[in-house]
Amino acid sequence: MGKNLAEKILQKHSPEEIKKPGQIIPCRVSLVLANDITAPLAVDSFRKMQAPRVFDADKIALVCDHFTPNKDIASAEQVQKVRRFAREMNITHYYEGGNVGVEHALLPELGLVGPGDVVVGADSHTCTYGGLGAFATGMGSTDIAAAMALGETWFKVPETIRVNMNGSLDEFTTSKDLILNLIGRIKVDGALYRALEFAGDTLPELDAEARMTMANMAIEAGGKAGLFPVDQVTLDYCREHGRLGDHLLEPDGQAGYCMQVDMQVSGMPPQIACPHLPDNVTGVDDLEEIKVDQVVLGSCTNGRISDLRQAAHILKDRKVNKNVRFIVLPATPKIYAQALEEGLLEIFLKAGGIIGPPTCGPCLGGHMGILASGETCLATTNRNFKGRMGSLESKVYLGSPYVAASTAVAGRIIHPARV
């Protein structure tokens, strides 16, 4: 029996032979990650473990991106704790000021994650790096503290669901729509305890950023990881971002899967997740009477340069509806600079958008874009749980950057072709 992607990558990092899903194995890690919400608890746990030092100061990334620039004294003190720890341990990859970006956009951009890596992060969207062929998964702070101390962790080898995507994307349909459609079909617990593995003849149409958008939301189906094979598209992205020596990686021919899902991509309209779960998905055409108060373009799901380009394509020479607050957050300083250079920020400004710094703030109702009672938001983020962005009486719809831009213009959810 051959191995699927999850098994192949885990095997490379484990001294134990992987025989079947369900087996618990020890595993060396390539990188350990935490942010300003989860790192303070990880620091506390690390101290209680009485570990004298981290296993490797070059293989830990501490990214203070959730409440920064700090919103209040309490959050400032949390970051202070992380900063002091980073200095004490000589952590190479500590990011907080002008170098900080949304963690899952920042680390791939810095070449810190890539093909065949095992990455664990105290953030559920760590699975994003599966877009580059890494086995990457979210854990809690204490698991992360253990990995920081030992350089290893344990995994239960997951079963894998194979997702076969075939056909060609329509003009305004993106990878965000594909993953929303999939979550709508298999539901928020459809991949519970399992990995998703993406395949099919649509893959060459999806660039590395589009793949990361899909892998990012594997957790929204309950998935442990969302994995793409490593092809030339991946290798080109990694080389451009300073990684050398990566290799092609494909599942074996006779690999085992617990389930196969077939997706016909051609003709799929833009998809929207309605309140209050990411699996409450329908085509954009069913929702055109939904008025919005706010639109957020950004996050680890869709705050990359390709996302900003798509939104700018719609917003060029148009105005944001006077009843809408349109918030744009480029996910990293590099994306910010690129968007400035390409004139995208000028398009957003002229349209009446608000351009903020790289931060996760609004996505989790942290700061910069909190919703009042009775308000509705369309966001390119990944979660629309009740109260996610503020008041328990607010509503969040999820959609692609194209839909976000067209909705900002119309003041109601609308197909990008009709704005």
Place this chain on the structure above:
Amino acid sequence: MHFKGKAHKVGDHIDTDAIIPARCLVTTDPQELGRNCMAGLEENWVSRINKGDILLGGKNFGCGSSREHAPIAILGAGIPVVVAHSFARIFYRNGFNMGLVLLEVGDEISRLSDGDELEIKALEGKIINHTTGDTVNSLPVPEFMADILAKGGLINYVREKVA
């Protein structure tokens, strides 16, 4: 690993934002997190809890964020054990790491209701419902998890390894 208390039932897909909203994540103090337990579901939910009470969850309990503040908030509210249809993966790991006992019972969850007086023998996987006279069996706690629980959580487990 023996618990007795009143059951408080919540629905399916209770997410970590419901268990502890992001606005509460500017502290790591268990008492303060406990005071806001389930604040994303209902303001002041915690006022109904007596120390030792038991939480009943539906499918996919704890889905969403990796925030360990979620099991800490439940423990901080005085709840030592959660019985659910199923748990989200990260929450499941976090729960045991923090010393919160989690029992998975699948469809049997329908035999346990809000307000029931329950007695739980966790390592045997037995949930005795004193209100109905029923006994519900849970899936066994995996050996690895039981080992972590026996050591009082992952911190002690690792402390032995680094010593």
